[in-house]
Each structure stands twice: as structure tokens, then as C-alpha cells.
Amino acid sequence: MPNSDMEIVVDDPTAPDDNSPAVTSKRTVDLIVSLLLIAFAILMAWDNQRTGASWDSSGPQAGYFPFYLSLILGGAALFGFVKTLMEPASEAKAFVTRAQLGRVMVVLVPTFLFCLALKFLGLYVSSFLLICGFMGFVGKIAWWKSLLTAFIFTAVMFIVFDVYFDVLMPKGPLEALIGR
Amino acid sequence: MEALGLLMQGFGVLLTWKILALMMVGLVLGIFVGVLPGLGGPNGVAILLPLTFTMDPTSAIVMLSCIYWGALFGGAITSILFNIPGEAWSVATTFDGYPMAQQGKAAEALTAAFTSSFIGSFAAVLLITFLAPAISSFALKFGPPEFFAVYLLTFCSFVGLGREDKHKTIISMSLGLLLAGIGLDTVSGQLRMTFGSSDMLRGVNFLVAVIGLFGISEILLTMEERLALRGHAAKISLRTVWQVWTDMPRYWVTLLRSSAIGCWLGITPGGAIAASFMGYNLAKRFSKDKESFGKGRIEGVFAPETAAHASGTAALLPMLALGIPGSGTAAILLGGLMVWGLNPGPLLFVEHKDFVWGLIASMYLGNIVGLILVLSTVPVFAAVLRVPFAAIAPMIVVSCAIGAFAIQNAMFDIWLMLVFGVIGYVFKKIGIPLAPLTLALVLGNRAEDAFRLSMIGAEGNLGVFWSNKLVGTITTLAIVLLFWPILDRLIAGISKARRPARA
Incomplete structure (x- = not known):
């Protein structure tokens, strides 16, 4: 190989082992994150509804915009949850070894x-x-x-x-x- | 030409020793973060942002944008010498760049990469120089409905055109918008989503979130990988540079095509990755000698690098003219602008002329200085990779902490940064994109204000978003883009159904 005298080699002695067993799968983490997001969306929707998510004389109240956003967030997370649940568990990849x-x-x-x-x-x-x-x-x-x-x-x-x-x-x- | 005169003034602002020195520092730091494994454009800018807090806005933005240019240049070094793309848009550069290095032509590949990056950026800066003032003066006529329509267009194009799962983009975006809303509501003065906590009163600061999402999470991700690497060292001689440069005009079609692709895709959000692949693929398709691509053809380095940098630079156009960032890094730069009390958008061109033209001038100068700098210092930077990650990781953590604390002098922000670091790590691993979250965080309040002001103006009638031709077109376009994947499939389905009928 030309230029072999100009090689840069860096070793990583503590590199993670390739054969290490998976701690959890991407699927599980995906499901957990979706659930957390749904919970967060519900919490936010509840709080914004308490602040006021409707209209008054001056226009939309303070909670109006975030309230509908939390509905969108919750909906998207629910969709993701169901979608992941439908996928066969056998194909799940490792989240982290x-x-x-x-x-x-x-x-x-x-x-x-x-x-x-x-x-x-x-x-x-x-x-x-x-x-x-x-x-x-x-x-x-x-x-x-x-x-x-x-x-x-x-x-x-x-x-x-x-x-x-x-x-x-x-x-x-x-x-x-x-x-x- | 008015633009040229203003540009000259901009150069006048820049040509002081202090700013030139800051430029060099920015470029060197930028190349440094670009070369380091796992770091790159947005991460580098996010981590180094606190360094600029104490400067005046012009110096600060010049240094930050130079960090960005430097990071873009630096990404090419690792792609070619080590076959490690620092960023997703450098992937296409490795296709031909690394084989060239293996054949002992690393110097040629690097020269080609740097030069074409320069050409790509240059094309985009030209575009900014002449187009940005026009767009911003046009946008001066915008009222709240028009602005909301433009924000909507940005968000929708992320969802519709992004490569990630649609629901994941929506999750990322709505989460960002929600987080942006925490704290004091600017329209009514009411508190919301604070749950009685005085720390939440200030809201989630955009930069704190970004430092966590990009800085901390990136270290966690990098640690997961095997950090051993093996690559080629290279030294660029003047003769090589001369050879490549005299050879380059032969590829003018490729360079021009890639620049155009880059500029176009850069203006639409998240385009740099697509631009680099498209530049590469089109160069391959139009080439007479398709077989030689992927085996160390210099054109295969020119094409993606030009496109990637043109789009990386063009992403700053909507940020300057409309206050809408075209990429993650542009969003962070925008966050920086707001820290210095500048409100990006069309008014910037009127109220802070010196600043805007200084910044545009710095794009020209930064790219020229950067090109010379990388060409002459490649061996030094390639050696940076020898520095063990165990030394770099804690220093990055410290810089992140300094940055997060310095923004509002709050301990709470350091914890927030750590939480965002973990969120960023998990999101990246399960494929929730971070760019929409970043964009939503930085635009959230302004999008909401625009929406509510237009609602108040129209007494709650959503028809205000179709009340005149301009706003109606933008809103419709936004909705079309949002449903683009479905429409695309429908159109494909219809034409498929027709074809056998005709045959």
C-alpha cells in the first residue's frame, strides 16, 4: 500500500464488545417513550385547559395554542405506540448492548x-x-x-x-x- | 447596485484586526470540532456558543459563522482520510474520497473537497447577497397572518418532505412547540405549564435545550461506538493544489449543477443531506464513465461537496430574510442572534444594516480564509484525531455546562441540559429527529404570537389565512406539503392506473 509510512492509527482498548447481549430492544424503548409522551401530553392538556383553552373577548386564551398542540402530540404518540405494537416483536433490534x-x-x-x-x-x-x-x-x-x-x-x-x-x-x- | 455598495460597507466593518483574529479563532475551532469524531456543525456551534456571549453581536456572529464554515471544512477531512463521515451530508464524499486516499491521492481528494466546498458556499453567498434584501423588503409588508403562514409552511415542509417517520417528526415538532410555550405567556401575561415552580417561570431556554440535545447527547452516542480508527495522513503541496485547480474547469458542469441543487435544497429545511446525495447521483448519471464512480474519481468528490456546502450556506438565507432557519445549525445561529437582542427577520435588514452586511461580508471572507487555512494545515488537524476521546469528552461536558449556566445564571438550567442530553440520546436512537424540535423551540413563541394576533384581528375566523392571494397561496402550499407523501402516492397510483388503459 502506498503511503503506508503516513498512516494514522488510533486504538480504543476499552471499546464495547460486539457480541455483548442487548439490554433492551428498540421496540421496548419506543413503546416506553410513546407512553411517556402520551402521559406528558395529557398532563399538558389538563394544565392548559385549567389555564383556559377557549376564547374570550380578547381572542384565544393563554392555554389555547398549547392545548391543541398537546392533543397533536398525544395523537402522534398514540399512533406511534399502536404502530410499534403491531410490528412483530421478533424483528426488534437492540436499543443498547x-x-x-x-x-x-x-x-x-x-x-x-x-x-x-x-x-x-x-x-x-x-x-x-x-x-x-x-x-x-x-x-x-x-x-x-x-x-x-x-x-x-x-x-x-x-x-x-x-x-x-x-x-x-x-x-x-x-x-x-x-x-x- | 445597492447590494454591492452595502456589501463593501460590510467589508469595511470586518476589516479590523480584532474581527479578523476572531475569524481565525472561529475557523480553527470549527475545523477542530469538525474533525473530532461525533461532533460537527450544530454540535460545535452549540458547544462553542457561550464563548461569544460577552462579545458585541457582530464579532459574535462572525465567530459563530466561522465555526460553522470550519466545521463544514473539517468534516471533509475525516470523510476522506478515515472514511468516517462527520455528518450525514459527508457520507457521499466518502464514496470516492476514501478510495482516492487509499490510492495515495489523499492530497488531491482533500484539495478537491475544500475547493468545491468553497465554490458551493460562494455560489450560495452570492445568492444571499442579491436575493436576501429583495425577499426581506418584500416580507416587510407581511402582517401576522402572512408570518404565521410562512411558519406553517416551514413546519409542514419538515413533516411532508422529511425522510423520517411522519408521526415521529410530528412528535418532535409538537413537543418543541409545547416546550417553547412554557412560562409567561407574552400576549396575556398569564403563567402556564409552570406547575407552580419558580424555575419553570423563565421557560425552557432554547440554547440550554440545544446544548443538551446536541452537545451532551452526542458524547453519549460517541461513547457507544468503537473509537479506534485507521486512516491516511496527508500533506498538501502547492503543486497538488495547482494540478487540481487547473484540472477543475473540466468539471464546470458538475460544479454548476451541484451548486444549483445545493442552493435550492438549502432554502427548504433539512436539505443538505439530500443535496449531497443528489449532487453525487446526478454527476454519476450524466457521466460518460459511470463505472469509475466509487473507485476514486475526483468528480465524485466535487459533486457532493459542492452541493452540501451550497445548501449549508443557503440555509442561512431564509434565516436572515424571514427569521426562519433552513437547518439545525441555522436555528442555533438564530438562537444566538436573539441572545444578543437582535430579532431575525425582515426588519433586521432595515434596523441593523451594518450587522447584516457585516455578516454577509464575513461569509465571503470566512470562506476564503478558511480555504487557505485548511489547505495549509491539514496534517495538524488530522493529528487531532490522535487525542484520546477520554480527554476530549470531559472538556466538552465542561463547555456545555458553562454555556448552559451562562445564559441565565441558573443552576436549574444545568439540570435541564442534562435531561435534554438524555432525551436527545434516546430520541436519536429510536429515530425521532431532533431538527424539528430545535426549529419548533426557536420559532414556537413567534409562531404562536403570529397565530393569535391574526386570530384577534380576524375575530377568530380561520379564513384570514386565505384572505388575500399571498397568504392564501402560502397556506395552501403548506397544506399541500404536509400531505405531500399521500398526494405523491395518489398521483403515482393514478398514472399507474392510466398507463395500462392506454396501452
Whole structure:
């Protein structure tokens, strides 16, 4: 092959296994989402009808437009629910395999914790912890690299947003300590 | 020509060191997100939006649109070198681009891709320059019924012309419109759908939703895939560029055809994907040598790239002239405009002349600068793919959080972003399209206001949407488009039934 000396190869050691069993099928998720949407539509229709979904002297009331939208949403979701139900279950494809779900959780859980930490530690400390923790634990990248990357990234963010542009961000005890 | 004079003024606004520097930064960031796996146009713009909050509107929109151009250019790099289309509309580029790279002609393929992107965008920008002012001055005469009819046309064409299941498009759209309605009702001043929560009072902010739907969900989706990749490195020399450019005039028909297809499909919502495939297929059909397509023919790179970029750029035309975005990314740019207190639509051309023409001028300049930039820096950006995703993912999460918080300084918005991230992930996996939701969220309030104002004006008579020729035509067209799939089948059925009768 020509150009073989100029190849770029990147490996993914923690890639999800192709043979991993499915956790749930697309069909099941489709049905659940349809039901949730129907429930949401009913809730919205009820609330808008309470606000007033008819006409008064000045024209349509506040709930008029959203009320009919929730009917459309509910109708479309119901249609989807019935349509999916009619399809043979045997042809359903996997929504997510166990290995894939694992990888998704590996991002979702730290992101959740990060959002939780924002309130107590402030944005900059939480970001530092998220980045170096993720790189170190999930990416298995050398700790000095993780710490350095996280520090540089957070420092740049701090300088750009806090010092230079004065954008208000959630802050915690560390910022209080250095008097920002 | 009035347009040319105004355009020159626009260039005058742009040619300051500060804006040129921002342009470069925008382009580099854009190429960066375009190259990264799983990110692309709308995601890149959504994630990088917060960077621009503190700038003045002109600088901000110039930088944002440059991020967009950069992302479009960047998408071609991964398609050709790694056979990984960054976006759906880059898929057609891989057909001939990757075989070319395998044959050691990566540099030629890249040059062809970048140059044709440039040509496509350029054609569309020309169209914007001369057509947008005309459309907007025409639209100045619009009253609420006309505007509602145009909004209706946009929504209906999404449902009727989209490739996804119709009911899923409707779900996505009505959900977006409902979410847009949460909070204070602007006409009556009443609260609705807040369930007594003070956080819901502000409503669902469009940008918070977009950051979640596109930014967070995209990381989740990317993590699912095997991130290993193998591809070719390339370096573009001046000689290659020269060769491709001297060779290019031979394909002028293809370039022209693809530009026209792109411009046309770009104005109708969601057209870039269709445009790139159509450009490719038509080039193949009209070619004398059909067999060589798919085996590394340079024309097979020219055709889809020109069309995709023409349509990506033309999508900004309805956004500027009517306030209706032609694509997901245009919708996000529109959301940005509203953050800076600019109301996109026909009045923009009257009230903020400097801004509009500065933006249009920046499209010319951004594309030229972008072309030179990508041609000279390809090796650097191809190497970006070596950066492990484990380092990039948390940084994207942090940028998303900064963006979501900065819009209204609310912790609640961060949680909302996370919820939208999960919604976006699930919706994408079960095939509910996100573009209609985005569009509905950004247009929802204005569509509702237009509807209610026309209803108040007409005392509840729906006939107002057919009260004159203009509004009647648009409304009818909207309804035809909504039922287009059914009509299409009917027409096909009738002609089928007739044919054997004649024979």
C-alpha cells in the first residue's frame, strides 16, 4: 500500500464488545417513550385547559395554542405506540448492548456528579476534578498528563471567563479563599 | 447596485484586526470540532456558543459563522482520510474520497473537497447577497397572518418532505412547540405549564435545550461506538493544489449543477443531506464513465461537496430574510442572534444594516480564509484525531455546562441540559429527529404570537389565512406539503392506473 509510512492509527482498548447481549430492544424503548409522551401530553392538556383553552373577548386564551398542540402530540404518540405494537416483536433490534450501556454510564454518571458538585465546589474545581478523574480512571492516561491537562484547561477557562470576560459562574470555597 | 455598495460597507466593518483574529479563532475551532469524531456543525456551534456571549453581536456572529464554515471544512477531512463521515451530508464524499486516499491521492481528494466546498458556499453567498434584501423588503409588508403562514409552511415542509417517520417528526415538532410555550405567556401575561415552580417561570431556554440535545447527547452516542480508527495522513503541496485547480474547469458542469441543487435544497429545511446525495447521483448519471464512480474519481468528490456546502450556506438565507432557519445549525445561529437582542427577520435588514452586511461580508471572507487555512494545515488537524476521546469528552461536558449556566445564571438550567442530553440520546436512537424540535423551540413563541394576533384581528375566523392571494397561496402550499407523501402516492397510483388503459 502506498503511503503506508503516513498512516494514522488510533486504538480504543476499552471499546464495547460486539457480541455483548442487548439490554433492551428498540421496540421496548419506543413503546416506553410513546407512553411517556402520551402521559406528558395529557398532563399538558389538563394544565392548559385549567389555564383556559377557549376564547374570550380578547381572542384565544393563554392555554389555547398549547392545548391543541398537546392533543397533536398525544395523537402522534398514540399512533406511534399502536404502530410499534403491531410490528412483530421478533424483528426488534437492540436499543443498547450491555457493553455500550456500560460506556454510556461511564460518561453519564460522572457528568451527573459534576453537575451535583457544581453547587458546592464551584465550576472550576469541579471541572478540574471531572477532567483529571475522567482521563485517569476512564481513559487510563498517565496521571501526570491528566493532572496537567485538567489544570491547564481549568486555568484557561478561569482566566477567560472570570478574569477577562467577567462571566458569572458558580463558585465554591476555593474561589472564596483566593478572594475572587 | 445597492447590494454591492452595502456589501463593501460590510467589508469595511470586518476589516479590523480584532474581527479578523476572531475569524481565525472561529475557523480553527470549527475545523477542530469538525474533525473530532461525533461532533460537527450544530454540535460545535452549540458547544462553542457561550464563548461569544460577552462579545458585541457582530464579532459574535462572525465567530459563530466561522465555526460553522470550519466545521463544514473539517468534516471533509475525516470523510476522506478515515472514511468516517462527520455528518450525514459527508457520507457521499466518502464514496470516492476514501478510495482516492487509499490510492495515495489523499492530497488531491482533500484539495478537491475544500475547493468545491468553497465554490458551493460562494455560489450560495452570492445568492444571499442579491436575493436576501429583495425577499426581506418584500416580507416587510407581511402582517401576522402572512408570518404565521410562512411558519406553517416551514413546519409542514419538515413533516411532508422529511425522510423520517411522519408521526415521529410530528412528535418532535409538537413537543418543541409545547416546550417553547412554557412560562409567561407574552400576549396575556398569564403563567402556564409552570406547575407552580419558580424555575419553570423563565421557560425552557432554547440554547440550554440545544446544548443538551446536541452537545451532551452526542458524547453519549460517541461513547457507544468503537473509537479506534485507521486512516491516511496527508500533506498538501502547492503543486497538488495547482494540478487540481487547473484540472477543475473540466468539471464546470458538475460544479454548476451541484451548486444549483445545493442552493435550492438549502432554502427548504433539512436539505443538505439530500443535496449531497443528489449532487453525487446526478454527476454519476450524466457521466460518460459511470463505472469509475466509487473507485476514486475526483468528480465524485466535487459533486457532493459542492452541493452540501451550497445548501449549508443557503440555509442561512431564509434565516436572515424571514427569521426562519433552513437547518439545525441555522436555528442555533438564530438562537444566538436573539441572545444578543437582535430579532431575525425582515426588519433586521432595515434596523441593523451594518450587522447584516457585516455578516454577509464575513461569509465571503470566512470562506476564503478558511480555504487557505485548511489547505495549509491539514496534517495538524488530522493529528487531532490522535487525542484520546477520554480527554476530549470531559472538556466538552465542561463547555456545555458553562454555556448552559451562562445564559441565565441558573443552576436549574444545568439540570435541564442534562435531561435534554438524555432525551436527545434516546430520541436519536429510536429515530425521532431532533431538527424539528430545535426549529419548533426557536420559532414556537413567534409562531404562536403570529397565530393569535391574526386570530384577534380576524375575530377568530380561520379564513384570514386565505384572505388575500399571498397568504392564501402560502397556506395552501403548506397544506399541500404536509400531505405531500399521500398526494405523491395518489398521483403515482393514478398514472399507474392510466398507463395500462392506454396501452
